[in-house]
Amino acid sequence: MSLNQTVASVTQRIEERSRPRRALYEQHMQEQQRRGVHRAELSCGNLAHGFAACGSGDKDRLKLMNSANLAIVSSYNDMLSAHQPFETFPATIKEAARQMGSTAQFAGGVPAMCDGVTQGQPGMELSLFSRDVIAMSTAVALSHNMFDAALFLGICDKIVPGLFIGAARFGHLPAVFVPGGPMKSGLPNDEKSRVRQLYAEGKVGREELLEAESQSYHSPGTCTFYGTANSNQLMMEMMGLHLPGASFVNPGTPLREALTRYATEQAIRHAESTGNYRPFYKQIDARAIVNAMVGLLVSGGSTNHTMHLVAMAGAAGITITWDDFAELSSVVPSLTRIYPNGKADINHFQAAGGMSFLFRELIDAGLIHADIPTVFGTDMHAYTQEPFLEDGELVWREGPGASLDEDVLRPVANPFAATGGLAVLDGNLGRGVIKISAVKPENRVVEAPIRLFDDQNQLKAAFEAGELDRDVVVVVRFQGPRANGMPELHKLTPYLGVLQDRGFKVALVTDGRMSGASGKVPAAIHVTPEAVDGGPLAKLRDGDVIRLDPDNGELRALVGDAEWQARDNATADLDHHHHGLGRELFAGFRALVGGAEDGASVFGGFDAQALEPTQASRVEQDA
Template structure:
């Protein structure tokens, strides 16, 4: 193993010893009671299978056959989740073929950040993760099940499903992806058109036409944002079938993988002699593997929040220092938009996750000695699925990348590090992803332009007030203030300013997610402004240093003068009502800081 990866892993193991032991003890107690149908009264059991066929009822009366819980985030508004409509029928048929039963145990909400960007609904986005976790727990609470299949792909959905399922970590669990849509308008062209629209050089009709050519069919959006980062990380954790992440929906191979996932989770169940559940597989080493995969591929900065929450759900404590230390040694091996011009389809065709895993295992960056849903050893994931007639088989990953400009080898990476840095200073603590930022912009020292609302930036841009070197501070965007929305809407404006020759940066207690691109952005800064964090005392014209090279985020104001300033306290009530936001007040009030997962579940130091 790489010595730094090994050291970080051991540090996490030591830090988590008490919380992990407590979690495993709770899961062992649940496991000792299964299969749970044996504990149900006759009335309970009759309710549980009342709608089943007689054959399924006969099966469920006995404890020696598996009942698979399907937890689905299906809706037909999300392109990524629309293909899930037909998955339960495929799963039920495959379960019957194994002499078992599958039931849709419940559904979870699934919102699209692409639809809600810049809209009030975006302020529910982060907390939808914890809502999904609770929905998953409700679905599994009926104690009818021996195994779980999780159907979900996008941003908060996979983390929410995992957090919820880890409360039932004694059950074997497989995540079932649906795959990306075919490639549409090239990403570089999409970015160009967005910036033209931001400059007022084209109209809404032209922009809508371009966006419709980018997002054009069922399947996940093809850029490497949070949704596709989810899929890659879950596969590297061994919670998918090997090579399953990026196979297109509505294809014979995709259906074969869904059937195979059903058969495999049944084989892992207790009635079939299985002994390991999700909580056994999500351990410290698999979490580190996920972080390495995130950093190697320049994945979504959302996962500096979400994977902390997932880890905590399994009793594992990680922090941003773990990310940063790993990032300093793992190589950058992909160039997928926004870190390059090509998309996840090009990555998959070049060799994809199986090639990546093989390279990282050989170079000592991933732990091989982990439990996966297909057995012990991550090396099993250095295989790509294929159909031989109607039979699903796996072949070794390609010997060489099919597109060296998209997917590199570990020995000849695009960069020697992962491009994620932690920033500390008198403005607080945050993170920055520089994998898509040109080196000359890794340090920006410029006057601050301060906004308390993201919509104010658009007006200032259009008025020409930002045509200068500046660091844009967008504050009161943290989880307690307004739910910590993504600020993707700001990207085209900041990109235009940089293209005009100005040195610009962004500092915010909000999020940027997979939209983090060519403009340096210090994000997730805490303490957030609403908590009286330093950002609340920044004023227009203050010189701010954003230094990703040395990990510094500071304001050039004397300590005494800065401390004596009265923090800004804007009226945020307009963000707390309407569009359902009033229902999430308790989550805003209870949210932990981003380095603790920005969750209502863990709102204190461990």
């Protein structure tokens, strides 16, 4: 099947827009590349420090310079379920490397925080910034120049984007991303959501709520709903940075361990010393980024990636915009229903045919670039296969030709919807994005008076006082990256869901995030410019009427032009968001961070000297 014309034209536009920036990126990667093993560049004293703690066998291999040395960069910690399985991965990787006549060293750990733990808490205000901390931590881990390839062990919200950004800046190294896998299914997600709403209404107590949450999040592995963590895994596979079918294999299984071993072997096979050199920068280009965008849209994935993918692509010299997402969304059908877009969880998706079925449908429909190089050593056609163990040996077999459950996973010929689950909104309130894949059509368009909040904690009191029992657009402003780090606002979800269930027209508008678990209530999020920078949300007054219409891409305050222009911008006292739980350490990040549509990054734009003058000026201004 030839490539879909819209996918082709969006890719071409991205390539043309990115040409100067990408050329400079490739130049920088080529400058970092050296013939032979990189540790050969080190002095004897440098090298002695680099392998002082190794066993005699590994030291001998590292001295000879004719074998690969792998960097392990991991997000392991044992507090968070998604990262706990990584505890045993380094030993597995080191053993697999030795069996290939090579070595592996744990190069460094990166922080891994969980939005689920910090939701509604002050620590959530560090969450978005942790992505760029992870990118810098990755750079520190790889800075010793001891390595010929790298394995990146990460899974959740900011971790994978941060690792990707770090990998891109060490793009002369081959890179394989190694997932940990989702926990097995527990309490159904829709039942968990039901209990949360009952708690918000005061109909059940904290004991019942905690029991429901514990039955849902119950074991090692990633949370099973389709939020940012599982969107990460799908996108890594769509770009060919995972092995085929590796994304959603449960942790602690023989198949999971076999995949980790094989990932190690592939990293070694692609090292420069083997003659089959496949560095990150030659693998990840505009086509791979478009594949990730299509994967996000076809699956109704996390809106966090309307920021993360912009920053990730930028680290590889590629410039994408929200308009690219919107244009792709117009031709990419919705093929999955995974909570919060449906009742099924990620294990049900895997059982219904998973990634192998999804790849076959997208390739056959011409919706992704099938010709990109991958860590498997092939193009994307190999990703229609899924892994199995046969007599203890890892093999790949063709995946199912038909969905095993069309309530969860459908073919292109019979989609859940003809377009992707994402829309870009524009109007006199700025630009934002909305995830509509979980919103019923009758609930998507809302025109109603607003109730204005400058802090998410104010909403609970208004809800309990009955002040929101009407058609209402809840506006929560001063929640952007410069204001307070752009926390997710899922603390609002149960209250807004109750109002909608009572029959009211309800929507949310914010310069903050809802993202990964955005659900049934229409939410215009990431609105930019943010209020603290004098964005239009700062002009709003209680009682103004807003029209939110994702079908027509409209986000507008229905206020006369003359009055709107004459209004002063409101301000807010944000000092209490800037101290405590380490938030004072991130003052520099708040000062440097760019807007949501530019990726909300503190780096200010990579290779800025290659950008067009207007873009370069904006980058310098943001910095």
